[in-house]
Structures are given as structure tokens and as C-alpha cells.
Amino acid sequence: MARPRSSRQDLAVPRSTGNDKEKMLLDLAEAHIAAMDEVGINIQVLSLTTPGLQTLAPGEAVPLSRAVNDLPAATVRHRPDRFQAFATLPFGT
Numbered sequence: 001m002a003r004p005r006s007s008r009q010d011l012a013v014p015r016s017t018g019n020d021k022e023k024m025l026l027d028l029a030e031a032h033i034a035a036m037d038e039v040g041i042n043i044q045v046l047s048l049t050t051p052g053l054q055t056l057a058p059g060e061a062v063p064l065s066r067a068v069n070d071l072p073a074a075t076v077r078h079r080p081d082r083f084q085a086f087a088t089l090p091f092g093t
Contacts, residue, residue, distance in 0.1 A: 061090035
């Protein structure tokens with residue numbers, strides 16, 4: 001999955017990319033569902049965490065919000081019995 005580029009980067013990104021944490025965050029298939037089952041989670045709501053897109057200009061926020069929403073939307077379509085999602089909206093400044 002290609003990561004959307006932004007001129008601003010969350011400081012947590014380097015700590016959670018290219019490692020097992022990133023794999024777990026992006027793996028919304030059977031391994032993730034198995035981990036949910038292990039701890040008794042029936043449904044998970046997927047959402048972009050802060051700092052969302054609200055501080056970006058519309059020209060940057062609109063395409064980035066589309067890219068951010070693609071994975072959760074595909075995941076919900078694939079397993080609506082296990083996943084729901086909040087959409088990320090491009091409320092630019």
C-alpha cells in the first residue's frame with residue numbers, strides 16, 4: 001500500500017513504519033481478526049487518529065482523505081460483520 005505524502009509528518013510515523021507495528025496496523029485480514037477473537041472483540045471501528053487532516057489546505061486534504069478512506073472502506077466491504085469505519089473528512093483551513 002502506498003503511503004500518501006504530505007509536507008507535514010506526524011512524529012509517530014517513523015516509530016510505527018517498517019516494523020511489526022505497521023504490519024499489525026495494516027493487516028486487517030485473518031490475523032487481525034484472530035487477535036480480535038483472542039481478546040473477545042466482535043466488531044472494531046476503524047478511524048484515522050489525530051492529528052487528522054483538518055490543518056491541511058483543501059488541495060492537500062481532499063486527495064489525502066480519499067487515500068486515507070480507501071483501506072477502511074475496502075475492509076468494511078470485505079468483512080462488514082467484523083469492521084465498521086469512520087470516514088476522514090477534509091475540513092481544510
